[in-house]
Amino acid sequence: MNLKELATRLGLSPTTVSRALNGYPEVNEATRERVVAAAKRHNYHPNTRAIRLATGRAMAVGHVIPIATRHEIVNPVFADFIAGAGETYSRNDYDMVLSVVPDDDEEKTYRGLKSKGNVDGVIVHAPRMKDPRIPLLREIGLPFVVHGRATGTAEPYCWLDVNNRRAFQRATEFLLDLGHVRIGLVNGLEFMDFAIRRRTGYVDALSARGIAPDPALMASGEMTEIAGFRSAQAMLALPDPATAILASSMISGMGVRRAVESAGLVVGRDVSIIIHDDDLSYMKNGEDVPIFTATRSSVREAGRLAAEMLLGVIAHPDSGPQQRLLEAELIIGQSTGPALKN
Amino acid sequence: MNLKELATRLGLSPTTVSRALNGYPEVNEATRERVVAAAKRHNYHPNTRAIRLATGRAMAVGHVIPIATRHEIVNPVFADFIAGAGETYSRNDYDMVLSVVPDDDEEKTYRGLKSKGNVDGVIVHAPRMKDPRIPLLREIGLPFVVHGRATGTAEPYCWLDVNNRRAFQRATEFLLDLGHVRIGLVNGLEFMDFAIRRRTGYVDALSARGIAPDPALMASGEMTEIAGFRSAQAMLALPDPATAILASSMISGMGVRRAVESAGLVVGRDVSIIIHDDDLSYMKNGEDVPIFTATRSSVREAGRLAAEMLLGVIAHPDSGPQQRLLEAELIIGQSTGPALKN
DNA sequence: TCAGCCATCCAAAGCGGTTTGAAGCGATTC
DNA sequence: GAATCGCTTCAAACCGCTTTGGATGGCTGA
Structure with missing residues (x-):
């Protein structure tokens, strides 16, 4: 019919x-x-295809996922973000199209998306410092919203981000208030923008109390369980070991916890742990009482909001670059406690 | 131009x-x-939109993701499957469109996808027993491939699955051979088809050795860390506790491990653990030496293959229902060892 | 009474490709 | 020398919708 x-x-x-x-x-x-x-x-x-041709709009939004050789973007956080964004698209009768491409084809993919008219806009994931995708998208005139920010980009652009610096600053201050001095940071890869900001927050909080950051207490790597485990193990084995550790995700936090426990120590008593909790739907930080003390910010909600922002930009292309900074909440769980006097 | x-x-x-x-x-x-x-x-x-209208093909494949109230499909396994499927689509110039919808809109979504002509076919995720989506898709004439199988569906259909029954049967036999008798099963939700098959494999292996399955050693729930922890904790607290546990995923396996360790026991010595390892890219089971002994099957590869199968079905609609069963490998890691004599 | 004005509906021209049916034309065949 | 054939190329129809630019006719107001 x-x-x-x-x-x-x-x-x-x-x-x-x-x-x-x-x-x-x-x-x-x-x-x-x-x-x-x-x-x-x-x-x-x-018929959608006819509507699209007649109106000249794709009624679709793209998400380009590079199959990275050096770094995997396809991670649990990404999945939840996508789910949130997808909810927004469905409500607005937009399609979400995912392009999984080898990372050296990324630029070609964006150009193709634009010139072949597959999508009306894209979301940029996992920005790095001076991310080249931002000038590229501006050049080819494809509307976009960045999930996160890219330090070092001069021109303004649309983004939605969590205040990572402030979150980690507050978490660090919280540990300092509990009397901790030897605080470790198990960070994500530090070419990722969010990781840089988190470290800044951590360092700022320490410096404000006159504590010089100790390189031995600052690790950076993939946010996996095993990486968390190893980094924490090293920090606990120092002559002057860490008594508290900030972990960049739930998963690396689990690795940190394993390191603490397998060193015969008790989490929340001998060693405090604070994680960043993306509030993943299938990986809850406890049900009523949080297991980990955490800086929490729902990445799914971020997906919803970023998608809404993008649809807004598509509808009103010259409304100027929108920007939104979400604050993470600091929630107190069972993994932190006062530093032991000795 | x-x-x-x-x-x-x-x-x-x-x-x-x-x-x-x-x-x-x-x-x-x-x-x-x-x-x-x-x-x-x-x-x-x-222009893609013009090609699509002119040829009458969507050059796109759909994946419908219900925002489940009772069960979350948006999980890490799903993300890796999608990534694999996406690789295949990109290579073949197909788009992958994800529809994230409230679960009571699922039927409407499939019907809409067909009648509005958004996609040429779909992948069905996470099949349950007598899954209603299979007759539905047949009725509306939308080509599909199921990732997994749906026990209780009479008519043949296209699917690609891992031999879950055989995998868990082998894992159980392996533990039996090591002298374990009290073997626990921390399963996924048992309305999911794969979970039923895994339990069957487990029960079959026990029965073959004349061991009656003990309900106290069979848990079923979400595949989360916390659920794994609780189930394992209960099994270890029995008067006649488990000396080995089969876990349905890496994540629940981490919960099991935590339960073992927090009971003051040593994994691989006091208690053996075998997990099912989907070989997730960001959640490797160790780098060279696997941490867990595991039944391994790459879900990403499954995504690639399922997508290829679907594209084949779309190209040759009347080539009959294709089916493919992948075998999981049993890889030996550090989490298993002989049962202690006492 | 008649121009002017709504309210309502329609024919036709796109959108940017693919595909059918036919035509032009030099070479081959008889 | 005419008919035939193959190789190239083209005009036009078509895919299924949106949208522009009328057309129609009843109603209003001078």
Whole structure:
């Protein structure tokens, strides 16, 4: 059943039927009701491909996922962000198209997306310092929103980010207030923008109390369990070991916890742990009482909001670059406690 | 730059240019080269929306992700599967479109995808027993491939699955051979088809050795760290406690490990653990030496293969239902050892 | 009464490709 | 020399919708 058939059946022109269904004013209310009823009765759904060609809009948003040789973006955090963004798209009748491409094809992919007209805009994931995708997208004129920020980019652009610096600053201050001095940081890879900001927050908090950051207490790597384990193990084995550790994710936090426990120490008593909790739906930080004390910010919610921002930018291309900074909450769990006097 | 402009510039008709670029035989080789060169020079890319309307194909594959109220499908395993499938689509110039919808809209979504012509086929995720999506998709005539199988579905359909029964049977036999008798199963939710099959394999292996399955040693729940922890904790607290535990994923296995360690026991000596390892890219089971003994099967590779199968079905709709069963390998890690005599 | 004005509807021209049917033309065949 | 054939190329229809630019006719107001 297509528009023409439906129109014939109703004894109307395709024009009128189209207008009736799309809510245009120049159609008699009685006619509209008749059309709407017939459309429902015959289970008519306009063909998306035709709409797209006729309107010149793709009604779709792209997410480009590089199959990285050096760093995996396909991680649990990404999945939850996508889920959140997808909710927004569904509600707005947009499609979400994911392009999984070898990372040296990334630029070609963005250019293709634009020139072939597959999408109306894209979300940029996991920005790095001076991320080249930002000038690229501006150059080719494809609307975009960055999830995170890219330090070192001069021109303004649309982004939505968590205040990572402030979150880690607060977490560090919290540990300092508990009397901890030897505080370790198990960070993500420090070419990622968020990791840089987190370290800044951590260092700032220490410096404000006159504590010089100790390189031995600052690790950086993939946010995996095993990496968390190893980094924490090293920090606990120091002559002057860490008594508290900040971990960059739930998963690396689990590695840190394993290191603490396998050193015969008790989490929350001998060693405090604070993680960053993305509030992943399948990886809750406890149910009622959080297991870990954490800086929490829902990445799924971030996905929803970033998608909304992008749809806004697509609808109003010259409304100027929008920006939004979300604050993480500091939630107190069972993994932190006062530093032991000795 | 569109086809007509390019044709005008070349002094040719759009027909010839289109054919030249699409490799049709009825065009002079010299002309074709001229056209191809001009297309590259002017950076011409045919408009996807126009191609889709003209050919009647969507050149896209759908993945419907229900925002489940009762069960989360958006999990790490799903993310890796998607990444694998996406690789295949990119190589074949197909788009991957994800629909994130409330779970009571799932049927409506599939029907819409078909009648609006957004996709040429779909992948069905996380099948349950007698999964209603299979008859639905058959009814509306939308090509599909199921990742997994749905026990209780009479008619044949396309699927790609891991031999879950055999994998868990072998794992159980391996533990039995090591002298374990009290073997626990920390399973996924048992309305999921894969979980049923795993339990069957486990029970079969025990029965073959004359061991009656003990309900106290069989848990079922979400595959989270905390659920794994709790189930294992209960099994270790029994009067006749488990000396070995099968866990359904890396994450629940981490919970099991924590339960073992926090009971003051040593993994691989006091208690053996075998997990199912989906070989997730960001959650490796060790680097050279696996941490866990595991039944391993790459879910990413499964994604690639399922996507290939679907593209095949789309290209040859009446080639009959294809089916493929992948075997998991049993890899020996550091989490298993002989049962202690006492 | 008649021009002017809404309210309502329609024909036709896109959107940018693919594909069908036919035509031009030099070479071959009879 | 005419008919035939193959190789190239093209004009036009088509995919299914949106949207522009009328057309129609009843109603209002002078």
